Amino acid sequence: MIGMAHFLTVAAIIFAIGLYGVLTKRTIIGILMSIELMLNAVNINLITFSHFITPEALTGQVFAIFTITVAAAEVAVGLAMVFRVYHDRNTVHAARLDEMHW
Amino acid sequence: MFNQYALHHAWLIPLLPAFAFIFVGFFLRRLPAVAGFVSICMSLLSFILSLGVGYGVIARQITVDNPLVQKIPWVSIAGFQADMGVYVDPISAMMLVVVSLVALLVQIYSLGYMRGDNGFGRFFAYLSLFAASMLGLVIAVNFVQLFVFWELVGLCSYLLIGFYFNKVSAREAAKKAFITTRIGDFGLLIGILFLQILFGTLDFQQLAATVPTYVMQHGTALLTIVALLIFLGPIGKSGQFPLHVWLPDAMEGPTPVSALIHAATMVVAGVYLVARAFFLFSVLPDAMAVIAWIGAFTACFAASIAFTQRDIKRILAYSTISQLGYMMLALGVGSVTASMFHLMTHAFFKALMFLAAGAVLHALPEKNDIFTMGGLRHKMPVTFAAMTIGVLAISGIPPFAGFFSKDEILLAVAQVSTPLYTIAVVTSFMTAFYMARLLIVVFCGEEKPENQPHEAPLSMRIPLIVLGVLAVIGGYIPYANNFGDWVRFGAAVHEGIDFSVAATSTVIAILAMCLAWFIYGNGMVRSDKISRRFRIFYKVSFHKYYIDELYLWFNHTFVDGFGKLLYWLELHFVEAILIKVAASLPVKLGNVVRKSQNGNLQRYGLVMFGAMILVVVWLVLLNPLFNGVAGGAY
């Protein structure tokens, strides 16, 4: 029987992959994709908890939909910024975009 | 009755010239004729009122012990009260008459002397303010009022000495006068504060009532210090040693101003202050001794400088210092009568001499060395007569004014102390000598062809004649009418003429004048020979004992030097080290911390997640509250 622990484990693995990607990917696009992974891991968590603990209320599912929406918006804005940055600096390498410190 | 009116409206006396100052200073500066007219009218009115006051004092038997005082509160706060008012007694009445008279005559004289000057209106405004301040000082009812007008007198002298402000020397002289007298005022101010603390009042009448009791209870030690601090004020203002240095430089002002400063206003303020506060000094024998010795020393010292000076106004200036020394000496030996008497006669003959000197300078512009003049008696008979009367009066030749007052002083001194008497007699010898020198060199001898002298215009001659008459009769008439009783202060020291003293001083004066004639008149003794013979004395005297140089050196080295030192510290220590170090600390700290802000996004993320994990670990493992949850149902 696949229980809550399995779902949570999958979510944790995906989150860890995403986290690894965020911290190690060189390009901003890679980082954005990794963030997507982490968000989806959280979505799995939300739905899992909702399904197993409070099945009558759909709070977790609603939250997950919100997250997906916001994630979509975020990708749109994020990619737009990446385009601008590429246009401006001719690179999307995160390590090279370090002028924001004093 | 007029004297009744005058007595009760004596506050108008300083106010009238003050109005003249306001009108002339603010509205009539560009109209010389109107400015002069307004000023002189106001001075005349104030002189007439003063005469009324003087007459009223005699008629109503007002004496020093029961003065007529009117006052209104000026400042009144808890624990401190200062009034403004009018203090009429014989001393102040005499001063009112003298000051307003001399001020009036000087203004009339200035009509001619200052004609065509750019600053004519401004000059009359200042003169009016000067007279107003001095008259206000004379009628002061307490030390605050006295100090207020004292300072205003100082301001006026500053403005007038620096009247020709395009001249650097005038500007510097004005500054010097102000600062030097300021040093005296510092002492005066502290003394006044002491009085306020000790007695809780600064009112002359109340102080006079309480001081003797205080002395009986607490002794004189502290009060002597207070009195000497107060005396610093007169030392500064009346040009006593060692703060006399400003007075000769004050000659940079126009000559009428010199006459006013020397005869009636500024410098006699110090003498007047001591006389006014005599209730304080008279109970303090040590303070009196200091006053007497400073006076005597100043008299002698200044006379010895006047010996060798060549500038006509400077000679007169040193003679003023010397005569003021006489007045102080008289006060110091306890004779207010003699001092005030001499103050009055001195006002007449010194104003006379200055105005005569002014006439000379008017006739010979751009000259002030007496040895470039000579033979002026032919072209300037009135001036010559005036100067002669002045010289005879100051030398103490009977029956001129100075004889009676000087004799009074010598007599008072002789009764107290022989050394002081000796100094006074020696001084009177020197006085007669250098004054005769001045007269002979300027007016006798050959006329210099390069000079084109002319007699002074009428407006300048009238004051000369009036003052000349006063310098002749100004001594005998008060003497014959018991001047001593008139300005009596407590027990009068006035015993008429002592013939031995009178004869001595007269003979000495005549001897000195003869000597001067032999040296400068017919050339029996060559003056340059003498000066070469006594080279050191000559040099020291000519350079005024190097006191100016000493002050200058002190001021430049110590005062300025200290200022520069502190400023250097300010720039190179406070600013460059303390502040820079303090300011660099946050910068340094920031430099250390900012290394972590390297702009690498992923590093930030790593730190963030690391921190988050630490928080979780802390919450789950270390916090007992969460332990229950973590180890719960699942």
Add this chain to the structure above:
Amino acid sequence: MVHFPLLTTILLTPIWGILVLSIMPREADKTIKMIAAVTMAIALGLTLYAYWAYDITLGGLQYVEHVPWIEELGVAYSLGVDGISLPLLLLTMLVGFSAVFVSWNIDKRSKEFFIQLLLLIVGAIGTFVSQDLFIFLLFYELGIVPTYIMMVVWGSAERVSKEYAAMKLTIYLLLGSAFMLAGVIALYVNAFPAGMRTFGMQALAQAHVLGNLSEHVQVIVFFLLLLGFGSTLSMWPFYSWAPDGYAAAPTGVSMLHAGVLKKVGGYGLIRIGLLILPLGVKFWAPFIAIFAVVNVLYAAFVALAQKDLKYIIGYSSISHMGYILIGFAALNVISIDGAIANMFAHGIMSALFFAMIGLVYDKTKTRQVPELGGLAHQMPRIATGFMLAGMSSLGLPGLAGFIPEFTTFVGAFKVYPLYTFIAISGIVFTAVYILRMLANVLFGPRREEFDSCRDASGAELVSLVLLGTVLVAFGFFPQILIGVINSSVEPIMATLMGGAF
């Protein structure tokens, strides 16, 4: 009692001015200046009325307004003036009004300049009229920000760059006010138990009477306040911002800062220190007296070595603060009366000085004394203004500076004879540097390079005439100033004498 909210109106007048200015088009230069002038004229008129209508026989707080604001914290919009703050309020208006006219020649971004200037004035007014510590602090901080901006944008550089001077001033004052804030919070927390806490100054003054504030607390809190107000007052050793700041600031700001904002420090020491923390004041007073003496002499000597007019007056104003401090430290009616009157007199005098220096700089393009000279030939009016200010600075009778200094000395001499003696010797050195400056700038031979400079006229004359008149009027009739002050100080000190001292 319902009455016309006079103080709120006074406070709001410049704020209305700011609002009107902010909707004006940038190009309407003349209109902008007129609006600022009219605003200040109304405020000045209202303040004059308040001063005139103040009941001396009654004394104490008048024109009180009280509206609760944040009740949980005990903050209220509480206004009122007494004899201590009323003269300073009048000072603010006089100097503010003059500052507007002094800035008449500003043509760079005049709209923004006048908005900032009015904001600065609002800050000063607010500190003087507020009876609530919270509001007081609010307005106190309000004064610092516009100063910074005005110095950086409209300032001028002499010894140091204007950015440096502005930074220095801001950091000094903000640092000071940080300490002060800590002190105020400590006071707030300790004065009353939770639930009864309040920022109302009147209520806080009762805390001492009720015995809620131990001497220990008072000593510490007053020390923190002293750091704050001391730097505002440029007390030694927290003075270093002042000369640089004044030199770099535009004339109007120098006037307001030296004339008014500096006095907020002295006012705070009296209003918050003396009234609320008498034991703390008593503990620190001997130290303040020493600092006061150092202030007087140190600054006077440094002023002797200065060449720049603004630096001379900057140091001179530090020197004069010493007289205020020693008056405060002597803690008796006469000396405190004198200290407050001195704040007023010095405010007018230094404002006049800075105004005249501004005019001279406008015309000759230099402030270096060695490069100037003989200006009385070309500019007799400016010379008159200079003389008036200089003579008042010397404490000449007949001008506003004399009676305040005299009473300060009378009061202080009783308590600190030696210190006062040394401090009074400062009048000699003051005479030296002031007279030297007057002589070298105004007098001496006519210089042809200044022949093209025109004397002050039109709007430039406003500050000269107004401030000069005030100097003379308050010099001849000191009672109208010191009587008002005394009416409030006397009862306060009588209460304190009974208790703390």
